Amino acid sequence: MNYKYQFVLLQLFILVLLAASGCKKFLEEKPLDSLAIPTTLKDYQSLLDKYSSINEVDASSGEVSAAETYLSDADYNARDEVDRRMYTWQNSNIFISQNNDWSNVYGKNFTLNTVIEGLPKVEKTALNSMEWNSVMGQAHFIKARNLLQAAGIWCLAYDESTADTEPGLPVIDGTNFNLRSTRSTLRETYNDIINEFKLAAALLPNQEIHVMRPSKPAAFALLARTYLWMRKYEQAQLYADSCLKIKSSLLDYNSLTATASYPFPQFNTEVLYAAVFKSLTTIAAARAKIVPEVYSLYDPKDLRKTLYFKDNGNGTYAFKGSYDNSVTAFSGVAIDEVYLTRAECAARLNQTGLALSDLNALLVTRYAKGFYVPYTGLSGEVLVQIILKERRKQLLIRGLRWMDVKRLNKEGAGISLSRTVNNITYNLPANSRRFALPIPEEVITLSDIVQNTY
Amino acid sequence: MKAVLFTLICALTGIAACAQELSGRILDAANKTSLLRVSVKVNDRQTYSDSLGFFKMQIPKGDYEVIISHLGYAMFKGKVSLPQRKIFEVYLQTESRQLEDVIVSTGYQDIPKERATGSFSSVSKNTFNQQVTTGILERLEGITPALTVDRRTNSASIMVRGLSTLRSDRSPLIVVDQFPYQGDINNINPNDVENITILKDAAAASIWGAKAGNGVIVITTKKGKYNQKFNVQFNAATSVLSDPDLTYSQRISARDQIAVEQMLFSKGYYTSSENASTHPVLSPVIELLIAARDSKISTQQLEDNLSVLRTQDINQNYAGALFKTGINNQYSLSMQGGMANHNWLVTAGYDHNTSALSAKYSRLNLKVENNWKPVKNLDLGFAISYSQINNASGLPGLSSLTTATGVLPSYTRFLNNNGEEAEVMKTYTSRYTTTAGSGNLLDWKYYPISDAQHSATSNTTKDLLANLKIGYEMFKGLKLGINYQYENQKIDGNTINDISSYYTRNLINQFTQLSGTTVTRPIPLGSIVDENLQDLNVHNLRGQVNFNKQINDLSLDFLAGGEMREARGVSRTFRSYGVDAETGTSIPVDYVNSYRNFVTGSSGYISDFTSHNGSLTRYVSAYANGALSFKNRYTLSGSARRDASNLFGVSTNNLWHPLWSAGMAWIVSQEPFANNWPYLRLRVTYGSSGNSDSRNAALTTISYSGISSYTRTAMSIIFNYANPDLKWELTRTLNAGLDFSFFKKRLSGSVEYYIKKSTDLIGTEPIDYTIGVGTTVTRNVAAISARGIDVEMRSLNTVGKLRWTTDFFLNYYRDRVDDYYLSSNLGSNFVNGNLNIGGVVGKPVYAVYSYKWAGLNPANGNPRGYLNGVYSENYTALTGSGITIDDLAYRGPAFPVVTGALGNTIAWRGFNFNFRISYKFGSYFRRPALSYSSLYSNRSGLSEYSNRWQIPGDELNTVVPSQIYPAIGARDDFYGYSEATVLSGDLIRFQYAGVGYEFNKTDFKNLPFHSVAVQITANNLGLLWSDNDYKLDPDYPTGAPQRIYSFNLRFNL
Secondary structure, eight states, rough: OOHHHHHHHHHHHHHHHHHOOOTGGEEEEEEBEEEEEEOOOHHHHHHTHHHHHTTTBBBHHHHHTTSSSSSSSHHHHOOOHHHHHTTTSSSOSSSOOOSSSSHHHTTTTTHHHHHHGGGSOOOTTTTHHHHHHHHHHHHHHHHHHHHHHHHHSSOOOOTTTTTTTOOOOOOOOOOOTHHHHHBHHHHHHHHHHHHHHHHHHSOOOSSSSSSOOOOHHHHHHHHHHHHHHHHHHTHHHHHHHHHHHOOOOOOGGGGSOOSSSSSSOOTTTTEEEEBBOOOOOGOTTTTEEEEEHTTTTTTTTTTTHHHHHHESSOOOOOOOOTSSSOOOOSSEEEEEHHHHHHHHHHHHTTOOOHHHHHHHHEEEEEEETTTTOOOOOOOOHHHHHHHHHHHHHHTTTTSOOHHHHHHHHOOOOOOOOEEETEEEEEETTTTTTTSOOOOOOOHHSSSSSSOOOO | OOOOOOOOOOOOOOOOSSSEEEHHHHHHHHOOBSSSSOOEEEEEEEOOOOOTEEEEEEEESSSEEEEETTSSSOOOEEEEEEEEESEEEEEEEOSOSSSSSOEEEEEEEEEEEOOOSSSSSEEOHHHHSSOOSSHHHHHHHTSSSSEEESSSSOOOOEEEEOSSSSOOOOOOEEETEEEESSSOGGGGGGGGEEEEEEESHHHHHGGGGGTTTTTEEEEEEEOOOOSEEEEEEEEEEEEOOOOGGGGGGBBOOOHHHHHHHHHHHHHHTTTTHHHTTOBBBBHHHHHHHHHHTTTTTTTHHHHHHHHHHHOOOOHHHHHHHHOEEEEEEEEEEEEEEEEEEEEEEEEEEEEEEOOOTOEEEEEEEEEEEEEEEOSTTTTEEEEEEEEEEEEEEOOOOOOOEETTTEEOOOOOOOOOOOOOBBOOSSBHHHHHTGGGGGOOOOOOOHHHHHHHHEEEEEEEEEEEEEEEEEEEEEEEEEEEEEEEEEEEEEEEEEEOOOOTTTTHHHHHHHHEEETTTTEEEESSEEEEEEEEEEEEEEEEEEEEEEEEETTTTEEEEEEEEEEHHHEEEEEEEEEEEEBBBBTTTTOOOSSSOOOOOOTTEEOOOOOOOOEEEEEEEEEEEEEEEEEETTTTTTTEEEEEEEEOOOOOOHHHHHHEEEEEEEEEEEGGSSGGTTTOOEEEEEEEEEEEEEEOOOOSSOOOOEEEEEEEETTTSOOOOOOOOOOTOOOOOOEEEEEEEEEEETTTTTTTEEEEEEEEEEEEEEEEEOOOTSSSSOEEEEEEEEEEEEEEEEEEEEEEOOOEEEEEEEEEEEEEEEEEEEEEOOSSOBBBBHHTTTTTTOOOOOOOOOEEEBBBBBBBBBTTTOOOOETTTTEOOOHHHTSSTTTBBSSSEEESSSSSEEEEEEEEEETTTTTTEEEEEEOOOOOEEEEOOOOOHHHHHHOOOOOGGSSSOOOTTTTGGGOOOOSSSHHHHHHHHHHHHBGGEEEEOOOEEEEEEEEEEEEEEEOOOOSSSSSSEEEEEEEOOOEESSSSSOOOTTTSSSSSOOOOOEEEEEEEE
């Protein structure tokens, strides 16, 4: 072999060695097209648009516990043990392992914190500031909403006098998952909820491209809900008002078909923010029957009597009034609730006129055309009770009743719950500590979270 | 593969003559084929054998020493006296699992095993070919030392010397020839395999760096050889498979199932399902009970129907109606030839398999290899191989026939009384489907057998592998080499659900919009076609310098090199609706608007299955390896390697990860003091190997997953949760071995002892899900250590006309957790057999823990445990958070402690007989247990239901708890995860047996070819013995392997 060949070979060889030993660029290509290190607004927005893990994972334990529905003995016996325990307000082991409401609520935490932590590194320019604000606002909104849901389920009702001693919830900020979670006080928890919602409200636009995304009026509506649950009626009224100033359209129930399996259109004009429960267990319409006391609240001319209920043909009724237009129950926030909140606050604050006008504005759309007789001349506790009755009727199976029972009991309503199965009656007396559900036991063992005491 | 066994059949006596002829024949002892161009030396004279193995030489009368040597065979030295009376025959036998003179391949170099310090095991072509299977990996268990297969994970995982990692991927690196094989290893034709080397310790494996932590399997394929006469081999094999054993799942009997359903029905269990707006399907028995209740059928009709159903057996009904005999055909052809400066090899293979369920598999393999020495010092090699695999689905497996409400009941019939196909329950109740849509919907019945004709999945894999090698010797001892390999694998899969398939009819019906009598179908009539295309392109480039130098007694072998590798994958999936196969047209559908579901009335979108994905992995590595020998007696070795990759977020510090090893070997028997000692060699190595993992990310990454139907924007989820504290897993191995051979090499073998210490093992750990990263998190969770002994022995029991060889290996393996940073000691995490969870310090890494079992309560048949030392039936407490790991009963390791195999080959004249037995001892496993919760909710029950506690006294004979209603999940869990359901995994398995005869030209002069061998093999013969009474094969949780009976013809032209 001549030297020319040797030379070429040697050169080739050196080239290979050089290539192999360096080439930083060679290693900087990303390993999967679909993979990204989140750096852009689009990346962060895409995390929040993943509706199946953001909008469709609401906790139904509160609704299950609120006893607006009941099961036949046969259906009760056919349920899993944890479901039976939750149904009868046991104070331990009412959640299945892992895929339970605690993980439904807290499961998106890290994603939200990733957005909140990462977004400030995306430069905000004149061009993208609207979008930037919205993404940040969405993350805060969803985070606050999670906490509010959890507070309704695992904490007692907020009471100014005990808020510093009652346990609240773990509030997880940042993305270091090596920290162990602990519970803050109930006051701290509610302060966090309010701060997050206020941040969100300041950043969110009046309207987003879809109600699957949070918006400013939705944030106001949830601020109103939070203050109402805290029984701070002035603030609740203020935020309900702010919400309705932006969006106040009501759905005329006369336009709906009562014979449809699901009469309410999805994303209808009342929906401010769309969300549904992850699992329905004992409140699934296939087995859950509406408590007769609730069904009897609706007048014959009340359209909801047929729009909300499916006649099982055996004297029992199932709920079909989901704003999700499906078997799945709507658990987002809608304008009807805001009307009722504003009305209740006004009534409690003796602004009778305002209260009546909101109540009538809502109810006229719920009754058959020409049959609604507006309420007049009522005031004080009588008016409050009527508004509360309408609240219970309108917001059935929305995940709100459980917290309403708790807060109303703080007002002295004395609502006790009871359920009878297999000839055994289970009671949940007003203001029982069991109104705060037990946290899943495995969470307790894996964290520094303390269990609710009973 | 030089090895020695010779049978010398000669009588050497003199016939007076001056110039005598020495004539003889040289044959391969294993297959009696003639060996061509074998060198025969007598004094300074040399000659070569011809194509029939004959040689002749003219030499004067006298006594001589004959030296016969041939590449790949051992040198033979023997005495001969001339004149000779009879032709001089020498058999040279090839055998690889021999300790001396074995060449082991690391994928980077071939080294004589005698000089290797590391731990290697090999499988020869002969042993490998004793079985007939379609794929390579199926043959390895039982013939490969230190290799076990764990089938408890979703796909069977191969392990070399037990565990080095806790994660699910425990598989060793598979190297084919010189490079890691990126495609499916089943693409390779097993008839192309020359030998297989297992790299077991760090010194052997560290050359493969960060991917070698789990061991390396190097598969070497047949190569062309210089100076070899044209040679053709043809092989044809037909295998018959036994039917899959459906009874393995031990279903509840039809009679018991019906009794349970009747009980549940009477309790109103099905009332809510019966009235549910989703119209869920109910079992035939429940429908009969409903009909009887509603007086649609008489009590007598109900009873008649039930009594027929009670006699049914779903397994028999399915197997009887559907199973055909599974047949595998395998053909292969190999041709090769070689001159002094050119050699070539062409192989072809074709496999065609039909399963019991008529699924079809075919594989075509072609390979061409050429090597040249165009000029002195230069070697060029070019090889190209192509595989094409076609798969077509057959009938569905019984276990895949599920319904919307659970498994099929045990009395399911697939044919009715007059032999016609019967309707089988699927999604919706027939009370609904027969009337829904008042005739405007497509038929909604499900017939699983004929459905298979309308719902077919097929895929084609095409794999092209091209390899280019250039080697140049700059000067004596210094070689430069460049090796480039390109691989392209394309997979094209599609599923066609035509308009008659249940899938398509059901989907069309669900989306059908009916207003009055107007029918609109958002999903158009026609086939639904799903297509999936994958394209993988892999480039490997390696440059290497080899240097060896002999200075007096000192010899140095050194190599260093660098390599780059890139694998780029693209995959695309898409779906077409309303496809007309004849015109090839499809109908676009509306993905943007939602439609009301016909059944439930809720709204939903048509699924869009379009996706595009790309992946890219890149590696850059540098490595060096050297060995220094003195007098061929003492060897020192060392190796080092660094790897870098583009895997995300591996922080820069970790990008280049150094791994190294060092070792020494000493041939004791060559010492002057060991004059008459048998062959003895000692070796010790120490080194580290790593495990890189793409999950080792220091940054949070997200993965895009489609477009939201609502916002029409991209969606993503977090793919990896940043954990900057994550470190690479590191395994350090100390290996000490003793190689020996006694009695003139009649008994040879090795004994090795090793300690593996793995630190910073990455594992999944349960995490408080309040954090929002899910229920488990990937962390460096543990340090483990393993100790083991590998014994390999080979004995030539008889030599001569009857040649009986035995090989035996035994692997002892025990591991323990040295350190565990577990934040949960919740008992329920340890009993559920979840292999993601490691263990307790001092205990095996995977161990079987159970709830302590106190028998059944004699009064009511309730299972009992212990709570604070006393009997308890409080199942919530017995399985709850109060029960920690300390309250559990530890039974033993989940992986066997002792594994091994014993193989025998007996040959006499043309006959040969071989069989192999393997064994495993010391492991425990959990058998399936009856759960009343699942029995009620989805009908899945076990035959042990009939053995349940029913009356006091039964507790003496059974552990199956009494039946209760409603079921208590915790009670089922307690029984299922108690000591009562743990069994010993000890077993002895009859791996295979074969018998054959070889006709060759020497014995049969009229044979038109050199030889033809006939071989009959029976594979997967099942358990000879197992330590459990449940007819369970501990190695196969879901079903025993099918027996394979093969008939094999091997021609040598």
